[in-house]
Amino acid sequence: MKFAMAVDVKKLIEYGQLKFLKELLVEQEPATVLEMIKELPSEEILIVFRLLPKDTAAIVFTELETDEQLKLLSLFKEEKAKEIIENMDPDDRVELFDEMPANVVKKLLDYLSPEERKQTLTLLNFPEDSAGRIMTPYYLDVKANMTVERALEHIKKVGNTKETIYTLFAIDEDRKLSGVLELKDLIFSDSNTLIKELMNEDPIYVTVFQDREEVYQIMRDYDLLALPVTDSEKRLVGIVTIDDIVDVIEDEATEDIQKMAAVGVTESSYLHTSIWKLVKSRVFWLITLLVLESAVGFIIDGYSEVLQKITILAAFIPTINAMGGNTGGQISAIMIRSMAIGDVESSDMKKIFYKEMIIGIILGSILTVIMALRAFVSTQNIMIILSLSASLLIVILTSNLLGAFLPFFAKKIKIDPAVISGPLISTLMDLISMSVYFSVSTILLKNYL
Structure with missing residues (x-):
């Protein structure tokens, strides 16, 4: 080589x-x-x-x-x-x-x-992302009432035209899936033994219309090299093999990364995608983010009198904004990944709420202490330091909870959770952070206004 x-x-x-x-x-x-x-x-x-x-x-x-x-x-x-x-x-x-x-x-x-x-x-x-679209009809089937000897003869006769010979699929007279067995089961069994005595009579299978992500999760969970695919009446019509699933994983990972970066999905690799197509894949999201970020300007403008009287508050706007976006981005990425691999479900939302509430308080407390020390360098006014610290604590806690639950909300309204991650959630957190920051500052510093 x-x-x-x-x-x-x-x-x-x-x-x-x-x-x-x-x-x-x-x-x-x-x-x-x-x-x-x-x-x-x-x-x-x-x-x-x-x-x-x-x-x-x-x-x-x-x-x-x-x-x-x-x-x-x-x-x-x-x-x-x-x-x-x-x-x-x-x-x-x-x-x-x-x-x-x-x-x-x-x-x-x-x-x-x-x-x-x-x-x-x-x-x-078949639908684009279904099991039926990625399956191959070149599978090796055997009849449940065959003997091991007959089955091995059958494999020798047709095996070289099939996708895999290591996993065999037993069918009945109506071509309905009866069971699954491995080639090694035949090799180490008596020649007169019937297939139905060796096979697993309760095989794992999917139907042609199941989503390919479900297929991947099943093959991963059960360590399968090949998964049978049936029609609605359990007739065997194809199999999905591990090499097909590797392609699915790569495609899904690429798609999620593109969505999390607020980029439209492109099928081709970067060098094989035209300039105009790359521009189109990005410009819509950039315009959307620009419009949303512009709203932050309106919020700041609405509190211009506060900034004129307590100018030091302006110095901490980037810090509050960044921490809200970073916190929300972190937890949303964790949650989206956990949802993708089936680690969390909608039924777990109550547990997630309590867990992220505690995590948000701990993170917020740590960062608040650092913020107070940083603010003390610029001002010794205790109320301003308290205002900055309280704002950061609320922003961290709010961002953490929203970042955790927005992926579930997106899934419920039939939007890919990956879409709300990355730049989009950072922009949303900017809006919330500024609203919280100036609201808290106005309340705690009203004696200075």
Whole structure:
């Protein structure tokens, strides 16, 4: 592999060393090939694809960015395009089609056999983030009344065309899921033993319409390498494998990070996303935050008389603002992550309230002492120091509680909790912090006004 990575594919193509390049490519894993061609222009990538074994070519093509895939498809001869599309896994093929214009998808569907076309269209008809969209129909099933001997013969006959052979799915005469067992169960059992005697008769499964995040949580909780997917009548229609879930985790994590940064979700990687698309993904949120932050100015302006009489209060506006946003941002990030992994539910809100109330008081008390010491450097007026300290304590406590409960509120009104984190919650906390700060200051310092 190290040798392969060191080879300059571009020079081999320029010097016409295609036979040597082909021999080299045959020995490489798809991930290595992908690394070897990532800096090449499309015309030279096209040459590499002509030299790759068809199975490897399909896998490498799957891992390319959508814009690269579209460009290559326009350059491929029809026979090569057909070969790659045919050799892709159904779930990968659906993911590709999902990103492409309808006219291109229609043309690519014509490359498939009637059976593969039917499979692909079936998967495309499931909701975008459902188990049905990411499952593969290439699973290994056995009949519950089969003997171990017959089952092993069946595996030898069809196993090389399936996604995995390590987990087997037992079905009845109506193709309904009856149980699950491992290949090792067959290997270490008597040849005359029936499958139904070995299988787990209460298997974990999901239906085609369940959300892919639920699929991930189930596979994580039960340490599964493959999870059966059934229709509404418990007929086995596909499986989700661990490699599919790794892609789901990456996609969901990327999406959450983008939302928490108040950026619209983009499907492509940064370098493969156009400038205009990146601008569009950010400008709406920046305008929204600008409008909300402008409201902070109105609050400050409303207390201009207070600031004119007690000017030192202005020096602590950035500190109060920052601590409110930081506190709310911290707890919202913790809560959103806990919600995503199923660690907390709406039913836990009472426990969360008491816990975060105590945490807010402790954090606020610690920070209040530091604030008092900092304020003492600027003024020795006890009432001003008390005003600043009381404001900070209330802001910390309020921010902590709001940051904890806003994700639950967002989920209840069908908004992704990640949306209210990051810049958005910081801006909301700015509004609240300034309102609290000047309200407390006005009450405690009324004798100075």
